[in-house]
Amino acid sequence: MSAVAKHVTRRPLEVSNATAEQAxxxxxxxxxxxxxxxxxxxxxxxxxxxxxxxxxxxxxxxxxxxxxxxxxxxxxxxxxxxxxxxxxxxxxxxxxxxxxxxxxxxxxxxxxxxxxxxxxxxxxxxxxxxxxxxxxxxxxxxxxxxxxxxxxxxxxxxxxxxxxxxxxxxxxxxxxxxxxxxxxxxxxxxxxxxxxxxxxxxxxxxxxxxxxxxxxxxxxxxxxxxxxxxxxxxxxxxxxxxxxxxxxxxxxxxIRAFGLALGQLSIEELVDRYQLQCRPIRDLIVDYLRERQPSLDFASLDAISRTLAGLFWARIEALAPGTDSLRLPPALAREWKEELKVKRRTVTGPDGKSVEVASPRLNAKDELMRVRAFYLDIAQWAAEEPARWGPWAVPCPIRDDEIHKAKDRKRRKARMDQRTRERLPVLPVLVGTADRRRRAAAALLQAARNTEPGAVIPGTDGTLRRSIAPKAAGHLTWAEETSGGKRRNLTYEEEEAFWAFAAIEVLRLTGIRNEELLELTHHSVTQYRLPSTGEVVPLLQIAPSKTDTERLLLVSPELADVLSTIISRLRGPRSAIPLVAAYDVREKVWNPPMPLLFQRDIGSEHRAFTPTAIRKLLINALAVTGLTNADGEVLTFSPHDFRRIFVTDAIMNGLPPHIAQVICGHRHIDTTMGYKAVYPAETIEAHRAFITRRRASRPSEEYRAPTEEEWDAFLAHFEKRKVSIGTCARAFGTPCVHEHACVRCSLLRPDPAQRARLVDIHDNLIARIVEAQREGWLGEVEGLQVSLAGAEEKLAQLDVQISRQQESVDLGIPAFREIVARTTAVAAPPEPS
Structure with a gap:
């Protein structure tokens, strides 16, 4: 039985160096x-x-x-x-x-x-x-x-x-x-x-x-x-x-399609990246991946191969060389699990020396789930094809309780909520800084283009002059600082500032994923004309990505302004947006040329932005803001942070969660609510808003100060609750639904002291039923039987209540005085004989 494991993006494992011929x-x-x-x-x-x-x-x-x-x-x-x-x-x-x-x-x-x-x-x-x-x-x-x-x-x-x-x-x-x-x-x-x-x-x-x-x-x-x-x-x-x-x-x-990074590796190449020593196990993993390949995309297949070949069996061979069976000794399995919990990487310290840094592996249980699925799938397939899979069917070294993720989900939710709460208040600072940075870079570039080479650029207070760069590309404008002589590529600075602004605006106004952002094309901007008024409503079509579902988003005026700016920039003197062939970094394939909105010119070629390029734009934009987190470190934003902020802000401002689910393209509303961060004050405000809405929907006179007559009527209600065989528990202002037939009413709380009276009523009902049956009053028999059933139910309640009152439970409470007395007696010195 295969376990469903979500693909998690992580740093690539250490693999053998790929030569140019292999690539x-x-x-x-x-x-x-x-x-x-x-x-x-x-x-x-x-x-x-x-x-x-x-x-x-x-x-x-x-x-x-x-x-x-x-x-x-x-x-x-x-x-x-x-x-x-x-x-x-x-x-x-x-x-x-x-x-x-x-x-x-x-x-x-x-x-x-x-x-x-x-x-x-x-x-x-x-x-x-x-x-x-x-x-x-x-x-x-x-x-x-x-x-x-x-x-x-x-x-x-x-x-x-x-x-x-x-x-x-x-x-x-x-x-x-x-x-x-x-x-x-x-x-x-x-x-x-x-x-x-x-x-x-x-x-x-x-x-x-x-x-x-x-x-x-x-x-x-x-x-x-x-x-x-x-x-x-x-x-x-x-x-x-x-x-x-x-x-x-x-x-x-x-021609980059022929580059060293192109192409989907075969299953054998995926596994052979880790140079497994045990050939039978290597072949088994290859067969297993080939069996599962039809139901997986390449990204998932790559992730499973990294887990089984890299994180699992390559580590097993490193811990116990010569191992050739999936039946792992308990000690070896424990050692491997402990090592899996830690992720080690080598970084260069301030002194230039390489230092190994260890950090917890946040997705360790996801890796365990893939290995467990490997064992359980083989066990199931062994029943269907004993000759092929039977020799490898062994007990799984990973227990079911080791992959429970309830606590991990709560911790992850807490981390993500804290991350959202930390970034939502400073989002306006980031947006405003990115906009000012874009305008300033554009103004500086235009001023430099209007300046002769070697002259001081106006508006820079004499700190910048336009560089004389005869060997530089003609479309680039360079400047150099008058004091230190440091050169700056003003064209690159303007492009970076603009695209950082564009990415931030589109991400925060739509809540789309990073891969969906990079797949936006000119054809994604569409419109719908209302049949009643003829008004044109702009829409943004989001191509299927994670959930393979297409959706349409309403374009707000702010988003329309950003999209029109992007389209105008890409068109330039041309009438159409250039077609760009983008490389899918997950599926390792080249997509057909499309008029992508997030593209840039590199030389004479139009290239699509990559996920890494978007992250770099955000890092540089945040560096300008000077924002820091609670630890005083530079605050970072990932593209997915804008998606969580979008959901949180939308629901806090009254958008129904199921509408937010459709906008975000989630399959389950639990995923949408998991994106929403809960604030401590939000619970109190939500309760107050609920009370306000409830009061607004009820007559206002119910919330005025009561008169003397109304107060007396309220007190009289409690006085009238007392009846012959107990207490009526109906609410104030509600009539008696059984027309004072208290024996039938479920709201009657019988009094144990009135049990004898209730027995008399019960016997009287039996006698009346006999009389009605003898006289032929069949219409009355049915009503008397309902009352008899109610009386028997009330008697049963009383018997249970009385039996509980008669029972006593010894809680074992110590008699402190006796203990103190005995302790004193033991501690006292013996009297002399």
Whole structure:
């Protein structure tokens, strides 16, 4: 029997270091689908003779307009071809490889032909420049095709322009038109992208239209090895090639789809992250996960694999090497459970040394539940398939009472309530600070853009001047402090301030989850026209996330203002919001391109915000406020805190809980009420509000001061409660429902002293029933029998009451005086005989 365990986000376990090859195998299917062009052993231009090659490279279109450049290229081609002729090979490519020039990165290769020229006695002072020009002509003329890693170690100032002249004028013209249609700030990025594309032509041959998706992936892989840094400039060329339409329609929207973090691991890869020593147990866990895979999403499957392989069996093997059975000794099971309660991690202290820090594992019982489900599932499956699962069916080392979470739920509820109570009062401070920060950053950026480079920015009291940054990206505006010279990226500061404000506003006004925030698109903003009045009501459509249910939220004026600001910002000079392919960090898949509302420009690429980026925005926004918690530490907000605050604030202001449940998309109202924090004063205020509402619904004259007559009538009611056989317990102002037939009334409290009278009534009723039956008064018999049943019930009550009064219970109360007397007697000294 499987236990339902909720997926809990936690820090990743320590796993073996994944190499680039292992990471690439995760998307091997995608790479197989888009392969790179293989290297050709020979082609037309590399097989020409020296004279034919020299003749070709000194004729149009290889003739530049400047005579000096033309002469230098001709001399360089001649020298390089003569040098390469000294190496064995049937083609110039084979001779180039045999020369070993690619073993010298950057410009160091030129030392090889320079040494040969000196040995030949034909060395000149301008040989170095000639050889560089000659190599450029050999590469652009497709005489040789160097390897990508070696080409990336060099600077190529003229490679793209020469390729545009001699190799593919039409392709580079289209690329130039694409750059001209984009913003002016991205012109420098376009030049870098053109150089990357020219590098592909140099190493792979052909024209731009011949470049494949696999070629681009191979280039990016080489860039990761040669240049660990480089950011967006590494992959911008792919976006431009895709925009030219040379790739298939099913090509990924971004080359990051081939990155090292892509793809769902297979079940075997999920388990093998922890290098389990016992192969049978490893295979058992793989079979178990494969059996459960159809009913789980990838995030849940990943969580269960981490628990079973990482937190359970890997720890068991660490505690008791050589263990090969699920039947754990009691001592080993206890030791593992105790270790599971603590989470250890290594942090770097202020002195720079690594320190191991231990903290309680808050979800320890969730991990125990998964292991217990593992044992119980195997036991159940063993009854259905004895041959397969029977050998592994053993008693579970985790008892049922070890996974009870009642106290844990209460503690978690208390922690969350305290967290909400601590953050709800300061939410207006955070909102106001974020808004002011956004406006100030926007004003500073605009002032800097209107300022000449090197001049002091107005409105900064002379503390900032606009930086002179010729190598910076054109869309970025930099400033530097006049006192210390520290540089600041004002464009980044403005973007961060705006998106922090937008995230805070949308989260607090809607109460949606973080993943729902990141999935909001332009299509999520819809409208509904009321059929009666024709009024247009704006609505926000929330895509199914955790509960797989779609819902619509009413857009308030504040939320409408924020959403319109976001949409206007994303549109810019364009008429439509860019389509963005977002990566699902939980399911490890790429979603199709959508007009996401939370996206940003990185270079020429539009990227979706990630959960980590949203958390970083909140951290930086809170740092500006200076808010602290009760311990004096910096106050932190998580995206889910806004959801709890939203529910608490809504219910405190009168929103019915079941409406809040629908708005939040909870399946059960208990979940909604669990989000609501209860304040100590709230209980008293709620009771007072209830009294007020009750009084408002009743006649006001009932709450005035009573008159003398009304008071006398109230006192007379208690005097009239006394009857012959007991006391009437009916409330004041209520009539007698049985018309004074007290024996029948359940409100009669019989008096034990009147038992004899009640017995007489009982006997009289029996005699009257006999008489009625004898005379044929059947209509009266039924009423007398009801009264007889009431009398018998009252007699039974009296008998029980009298028996209780006669019973005595010895409570064992000590007789203090006797004890004191005996103690005194024992303590007194004996009298002398």
């Amino acid at each position: 690439q195998s995760r998307n091997s299917r995608l790479r197989t689908r888009f392969p790179a062009r293989s290297a050709e052993p020979s082609w037309q231009h590399t097989a020409l003779s020296l004279e034919e090659t020299l003749r070709r490279l000194t004729a149009p279109p290889f003739l530049p307009a400047v005579n000096a450049t033309r002469a230098g290229r001709r001399r360089g081609v001649t020298k390089l071809l003569q040098w390469l002729s000294s190496f064995p090979g049937e083609t110039w490519q084979q001779r180039w490889v045999a020369s070993g020039a690619e073993g010298f990165p950057g410009a160091a290769w030129v030392e090889l032909p320079l040494r040969w020229l000196r040995e030949c006695g034909s060395s000149r002072s301008y040989d170095r420049e000639d050889l560089s020009s000659g190599l450029l002509m050999l590469i652009c003329g497709d005489v040789i095709r160097p390897g990508l890693p070696w080409m990336l170690t060099r600077t190529h100032r003229h490679l793209a322009s020469v390729m545009a002249e001699v190799r593919d004028p039409d392709g580079f013209a289209r690329l130039h038109q694409l750059a001209e249609s984009g913003p002016t700030s991205s012109r420098k990025d376009a030049q870098i992208a053109a150089t990357r594309i020219a590098t592909l032509l140099a190493c792979k041959g052909g024209a731009i239209r011949d470049i494949t998706v696999g070629d681009c992936v191979e280039l990016v892989d080489a860039q990761r090895q040669v240049h660990p840094r480089g950011g967006q400039k590494k992959v911008d060329f792919y976006l431009r090639l895709r925009a030219l339409g040379i790739f298939p329609e099913d090509a990924p929207a971004t």
